[in-house]
Amino acid sequence: MTILYIETNFLMSIAEGQDPQADLLLFNPPPSIQIYIPNICYIEAMAVFKQKKQAITNFTKIMNERRREARRDLSSNHAQSLAVNLDQAIIDNNYLLNDLDTRLSRAIDRQQAKSKCIYLENHILQDTCSAILTQPGQMLVNNDLMDNLILRTIIHHATLPTSPRQEKAFISNNTKDFDKPEVKYALRNAGIRYFTMTQHFLDWFNSRSLT
Secondary structure, three states: OEEEEOOHHHHHHHHOOOOHHHHHHHHOOOOOEEEEEEOHHHHHHHHHHHHHHHHHHHHHHHHHHHHHHHHHOOOOHHHHHHHHHHHHHHHHHHHHHHHHHHHHHHHHHHHHHHEEEEOOOHHHHHHHHHHHHHOHHHOOOOOOHHHHHHHHHHHHHHOOOOOOOOEEEEEOOOHHHHOOHHHHHHHHHOOEEEEOOHHHHHHHHHHHHHO
8 A cells, every 4th residue: 555645736737728637636545555645735726726716816807897898999900900809708708617616526525535634634734824924944845834834734644553564655745835845855755755646656656556
């Protein structure tokens, strides 16, 4: 059995269509893989979705305003062509928002059916909040409460005395925060291999399964 830890970016990569292999893995995980996710990732995923929805909505408003301006220009063929193209762009932008919503909802439904939650412990929350306020330079991830909570929750779970002595892996394409020497060192000390893409994890998993 291999324990696989995932986090918010795994869900969002599915929602945004950036990691097809993540969607396939979540849809039909091998029996020898047990997936775990910190429960706070669902909250963060909703917050990220809200931000992206707002960005798409704002872009639609900008295009609507530009389309109105183009339609008022009765002398330029380019303006009328732009108005037509913006008509289609607005439609496609709304479809994109629907796609994002549908894929995220589907990913969360599959996640809840195919994985187990790791619940945030009070001492991790208290210690992390205290460190953010008093020793921010000592945090593994600078100036990011949620990423520190996620990381500490995963490492804590992996090092529990009751944690199964199985191989453990962690997938996150959040390379800005997690693909750092100090973070990878902390994960490695907890017996966790770090992968930035689902395909890289699958390549490793399949290769070790053949040996």
